[in-house]
Amino acid sequence: MLLLGPNNTINALPQYCTPLLPCLHARLGQKSCGAPMGPFEPYVCKRGYYCPPGGKEMIICPSRSYCPEGSVAPLRCSAGSVCKEGSIKSNTWLPLAFLIIIDLALIAAIMLHWLRKRLASSRTAGGEKVMSFMNRARNGASGYKSLDDDMIALVEPRITQIHRQPTGFVAAMEDFTYQPETLYESRSGKIEEEVADTEELRAFINSLRRCIDGSQFGLSFAFADLGFHPKGAAKPVLCGITGEIKRGSLVGVLGGSGAGKSTFVNVLMGKQINTGGTVIVNGTVGKVAQYKKIIGYVPQDDVVLPELTVKENILHSARIRLPSNWSDDDIHKHVDALIACLELSHVKDSLVGSTARPVISGGQRKRVSIGMELAAAPMALFLDEPTSGLDATSAGHIMNILKVLSRLGITVVTIIHQPRKEIFETIDDLILLANGRLIYQGRESDAPTFFERAGFIFPEHANPADTIMDIITGQGRPYKRVGDTSKEALIEHWQSISQNRREELTTRPGSTTEENTALRRSIRRRGAPLHRQIYFCLSRSLLQQYRLKSSWWFEMGIASLGGFLIGLALNSKSGAIFVGLYRDNYEILSSALDYQTIPIMALLVAISIGLIASSPSVKMFGEEKLIYWREAASGHNRLAYYLGKVISTLPRILMGCLHFSTFFMLLATPRISWPRAFAANVLYFYCIYGLASICSMVTRREDGPLIATMAGLIVGILSGMAPQLSQVAKWHMTWLWRASPGVWIGEVYFSEDILPLGDLYQIEDAARVTGMVLDRYAMDLAILLVIGTVYRIIAFAELVLVKRHKQK
Numbered sequence: 001m002l003l004l005g006p007n008n009t010i011n012a013l014p015q016y017c018t019p020l021l022p023c024l025h026a027r028l029g030q031k032s033c034g035a036p037m038g039p040f041e042p043y044v045c046k047r048g049y050y051c052p053p054g055g056k057e058m059i060i061c062p063s064r065s066y067c068p069e070g071s072v073a074p075l076r077c078s079a080g081s082v083c084k085e086g087s088i089k090s091n092t093w094l095p096l097a098f099l100i101i102i103d104l105a106l107i108a109a110i111m112l113h114w115l116r117k118r119l120a121s122s123r124t125a126g127g128e129k130v131m132s133f134m135n136r137a138r139n140g141a142s143g144y145k146s147l148d149d150d151m152i153a154l155v156e157p158r159i160t161q162i163h164r165q166p167t168g169f170v171a172a173m174e175d176f177t178y179q180p181e182t183l184y185e186s187r188s189g190k191i192e193e194e195v196a197d198t199e200e201l202r203a204f205i206n207s208l209r210r211c212i213d214g215s216q217f218g219l220s221f222a223f224a225d226l227g228f229h230p231k232g233a234a235k236p237v238l239c240g241i242t243g244e245i246k247r248g249s250l251v252g253v254l255g256g257s258g259a260g261k262s263t264f265v266n267v268l269m270g271k272q273i274n275t276g277g278t279v280i281v282n283g284t285v286g287k288v289a290q291y292k293k294i295i296g297y298v299p300q301d302d303v304v305l306p307e308l309t310v311k312e313n314i315l316h317s318a319r320i321r322l323p324s325n326w327s328d329d330d331i332h333k334h335v336d337a338l339i340a341c342l343e344l345s346h347v348k349d350s351l352v353g354s355t356a357r358p359v360i361s362g363g364q365r366k367r368v369s370i371g372m373e374l375a376a377a378p379m380a381l382f383l384d385e386p387t388s389g390l391d392a393t394s395a396g397h398i399m400n401i402l403k404v405l406s407r408l409g410i411t412v413v414t415i416i417h418q419p420r421k422e423i424f425e426t427i428d429d430l431i432l433l434a435n436g437r438l439i440y441q442g443r444e445s446d447a448p449t450f451f452e453r454a455g456f457i458f459p460e461h462a463n464p465a466d467t468i469m470d471i472i473t474g475q476g477r478p479y480k481r482v483g484d485t486s487k488e489a490l491i492e493h494w495q496s497i498s499q500n501r502r503e504e505l506t507t508r509p510g511s512t513t514e515e516n517t518a519l520r521r522s523i524r525r526r527g528a529p530l531h532r533q534i535y536f537c538l539s540r541s542l543l544q545q546y547r548l549k550s551s552w553w554f555e556m557g558i559a560s561l562g563g564f565l566i567g568l569a570l571n572s573k574s575g576a577i578f579v580g581l582y583r584d585n586y587e588i589l590s591s592a593l594d595y596q597t598i599p600i601m602a603l604l605v606a607i608s609i610g611l612i613a614s615s616p617s618v619k620m621f622g623e624e625k626l627i628y629w630r631e632a633a634s635g636h637n638r639l640a641y642y643l644g645k646v647i648s649t650l651p652r653i654l655m656g657c658l659h660f661s662t663f664f665m666l667l668a669t670p671r672i673s674w675p676r677a678f679a680a681n682v683l684y685f686y687c688i689y690g691l692a693s694i695c696s697m698v699t700r701r702e703d704g705p706l707i708a709t710m711a712g713l714i715v716g717i718l719s720g721m722a723p724q725l726s727q728v729a730k731w732h733m734t735w736l737w738r739a740s741p742g743v744w745i746g747e748v749y750f751s752e753d754i755l756p757l758g759d760l761y762q763i764e765d766a767a768r769v770t771g772m773v774l775d776r777y778a779m780d781l782a783i784l785l786v787i788g789t790v791y792r793i794i795a796f797a798e799l800v801l802v803k804r805h806k807q808k
């Protein structure tokens, strides 16, 4: 019996006072003054005491245990809590101690890593780099050319002195001073170095030959009457394009702005599906997409991961896309050779940075973007303005590399804007477009003759590329005194001289069966298996998180603050968050009911987790959509990317939840046990991360955080607090609430908090009134897990489905 009447005896049974005002006042006041109404009125055992069965004694709660209201025996305080005599709740400090240890260990590990890196880099910067540079100079290199704006050109250097400085070494040479990483000075002129002859390029080419045998493979493209007319558009973007791209050629696509260059390239490489005509690859009409593993595409914007270093960006691409039989050691060597060839060795361990916060220069970032494709040893490479934004020397260097690659058998198609004469002359074939139609397709060297036959005169010392660009953009009047200089006239002129082209291209014999089989075998060998791809994507994502340490700590800080504030709000309740109707015919003694505090607590928990977790999740998934699309288009496994990302969020979820739950449980002291509350909170974090990832997929990047926060709030509000679930049932809308994770975490808190009070209160009545179901903790958790997983499946489906139209 939980109720005690000190003067009750066998002859004087408990009596209830008459329901008059003074009596009720006295009874309801008992909690504060502790006196029952009248000598025969029973009352509930007070907080801080326990009343053994029989209801005759009230004993103060001993230390290391606690006694909430109506206790029949003291409850043991959990390990790590401080419980003095007369305690009414158990404040568990153990998780806080655990949390502090983990955080300190993390900080120590980060600092240790930072120190080791710093030591290593100063050694490298101060020693090896200078030494390798000096060796190169000593070995009689006629000069040293760099493509960076801030670097030097050097003539016949002679080392005169080497100083050790706090920042590393300074090597003083006759006409050159080098300070590691930061300062390059030169007092000499520039020396030209034939790029194709460099050791680095030769090393890279040798490495590439393992993948590509130019004598056997390669891709040729032919296109006949190619058209692209987007749905709803008034006129086609491409129309009647007929021509060919030979295997191992370097092709330049030129045209004014809006001429259809990007669309043409996208259609050719299968990123956009042509609405008219045919694309023929290696003489066979078919889906270009089947060649995507051996087709590289360098987008106009540098889609690279800013948190990774130059080498890490390129290495990831190589690991995913190179043939699966390459060892990691070979891949490293291949990537190092490529990096050297792109003249990025001195920055290979520098972070790439973003355009907003650059670490390496724009030209270097462009070369990283190109390197990501070249690392995969493609058989055809498409580039959208690879030289825009680069200085003349860098642009020339890139074009030289492309030329050499094409000589290996790789087909290179590049969109180019206003090329310099030297760059223009490296191109083998030209495709000139205007208004989505073809003006010329053929040898670069024949282009001036074609225009001269059309009546244009090329000025003697002018760059022919500039003249051609003027003509095809309709600005050709200065080059033709009389006659029509419009784009339309040129299009017609081209059509008149290339009438038989279509038939010739479509009837040409395709590749032999052996060639096709060999090509298919080569494609099949490409790419790491799924489990390796998941591993690479996971490691990359964890590395990114490591590099963004401030975001991690910020998130942990917000989680702690959220738990602390809600805990503080509920702290005054001292764990007394539920009052029901007394059992065993003592209902009449019941005071005002409190069925609301627990649902409010659950609501606050759900809303806080929604606010804490949604923004970081959007950041994880939303900010990288461009890189995902770039990688998916090049044959990276989409599932591997997504699983890698999802798994990499788990440490974040666990640690965020640990910070939140520790402070919340310490201050709010609900009856639910710590591990059970933690498990429910973790799964709710998991759901919110999933929900936010859906939002980041369906919204624009800038709207993602706001929409995800709103979605987190909505599912939190649907926790069954207001309106209550019983009310919702009357509207026949229970399914909507039950579809939200909020209601399941609400049920966990409600059920787990009132079940221990089942001897004292009629908890079934509380469940009926609120609409919650008691005692199904395992099922509540299982459903939270299912909802979180369904959210992820939806997000993945969305990621795959929106791929095509957003790529553009």
Ligand SMILES: Nc1ncnc2c1ncn2[C@@H]1O[C@H](COP(=O)(O)OP(=O)(O)OP(=O)(O)O)[C@@H](O)[C@H]1O
Pocket (backbone or CB within 6 Å): 230, 233, 237, 255, 256, 257, 258, 259, 260, 261, 262, 263, 264, 808
């Ligand atoms: N899917 C589409 N729906 C509607 N219009 C489109 C679509 N794709 C391209 N266009 C339109 O077709 C024209 C050619 O676009 P495209 O991007 O191919 O030109 P471009 O020559 O690459 O231009 P720029 O050099 O400025 O990048 C543009 O006017 C563009 O708005």
